Amino acid sequence: MLQSLVGYLDSVKARDPSARSRWEVLLYAGVWALAWHRIAHWFYTLEFYWLARLFSQIGRLLTGIEIHPGATIGKRFFIDHGMGVVIGETAEICDDVTMYHGVTLGGVDPASGIGGKRHPTIANGVIIGSGAQILGPITVGANARVGANAVVTREVMAAATVVGIPAKPVLMDAANFSREFLAYGTPCDERYDPQTQRLEIIRCEMEKLQARLNALESEHRDTPRRTGS
Numbered sequence: 001m002l003q004s005l006v007g008y009l010d011s012v013k014a015r016d017p018s019a020r021s022r023w024e025v026l027l028y029a030g031v032w033a034l035a036w037h038r039i040a041h042w043f044y045t046l047e048f049y050w051l052a053r054l055f056s057q058i059g060r061l062l063t064g065i066e067i068h069p070g071a072t073i074g075k076r077f078f079i080d081h082g083m084g085v086v087i088g089e090t091a092e093i094c095d096d097v098t099m100y101h102g103v104t105l106g107g108v109d110p111a112s113g114i115g116g117k118r119h120p121t122i123a124n125g126v127i128i129g130s131g132a133q134i135l136g137p138i139t140v141g142a143n144a145r146v147g148a149n150a151v152v153t154r155e156v157m158a159a160a161t162v163v164g165i166p167a168k169p170v171l172m173d174a175a176n177f178s179r180e181f182l183a184y185g186t187p188c189d190e191r192y193d194p195q196t197q198r199l200e201i202i203r204c205e206m207e208k209l210q211a212r213l214n215a216l217e218s219e220h221r222d223t224p225r226r227t228g229s
């Protein structure tokens with residue numbers, strides 16, 4: 001238990017250039033929000049929904065981070081700064097995910113109702129910039145990066161970087177790409193793959209062309225045909 005706490009604090013310290021010690025990290029709102037969530041989620045799995053919600057609301061009050069007790073969160077999740085983060089009930093967050101303040105993992109379709117998957121799945125090692133809104137039951141692939149203030153409503157391929165509204169992939173310059181984890185958005189190891197980025201850009205372009213083609217086809221279908229004289 002102590003070992004895993006120390007391991008977690010070290011992993012947070014490694015991701016925050018301003019952290020000087022484990023004791024300092026222990027004061028972080030994101031660390032406490034996760035602790036409150038672990039308790040809330042435990043009650044949720046036991047179907048004590050009121051108690052689960054109580055602990056989640058206490059966590060929210062103390063940290064400014066709202067995590068629904070039903071959200072599933074893996075190992076070494078780190079919310080830096082934290083204030084304004086909202087994580088929905090059916091969100092799934094895998095291991096080593098880093099997130100900044102103001103992020104929403106939200107739903108768009110209330111019709112799916114209680115128990116239906118409404119929120120995103122975030123794969124291992126994803127980094128989500130401040131203010132990003134990731135909406136719907138989509139998946140953000142492993143080690144992808146979501147830019148600050150991006151609005152993501154479609155699947156994101158593994159190792160892709162997406163920015164903007166609506167979020168689109170950007171091609172990174174491989175020569176400038178760091179192999180070390182850098183806070184604020186650069187993942188580590190061999191995860192960056194320019195081929196993946198190019199494929200993702202082509203996929204988005206094809207989607208855009210398909211949408212234009214569909215619009216043209218339906219416009220053509222709706223135009224009344226001139227009858228020959």
Ligand SMILES: CC(C)(COP(=O)(O)OP(=O)(O)OC[C@H]1O[C@@H](n2cnc3c(N)ncnc32)[C@H](O)[C@@H]1OP(=O)(O)O)[C@@H](O)C(=O)NCCC(=O)NCCS
Nearest residue numbers: 100128129130145146147148149161163164170172184185
């Ligand atoms: C998306 C991100 C990870 C990319 O970082 P990077 O690898 O250093 O990429 P670059 O800065 O070289 O940007 C590549 C391109 O994307 C654009 N871009 C980068 N971030 C963007 C963003 N959030 N929104 C829109 N465009 C963005 C750049 O302008 C550049 O475009 P260009 O090639 O047309 O000039 C990073 O910019 C980001 O948003 N990180 C989150 C930081 C954050 O939340 N910090 C809060 C800490 S408190």
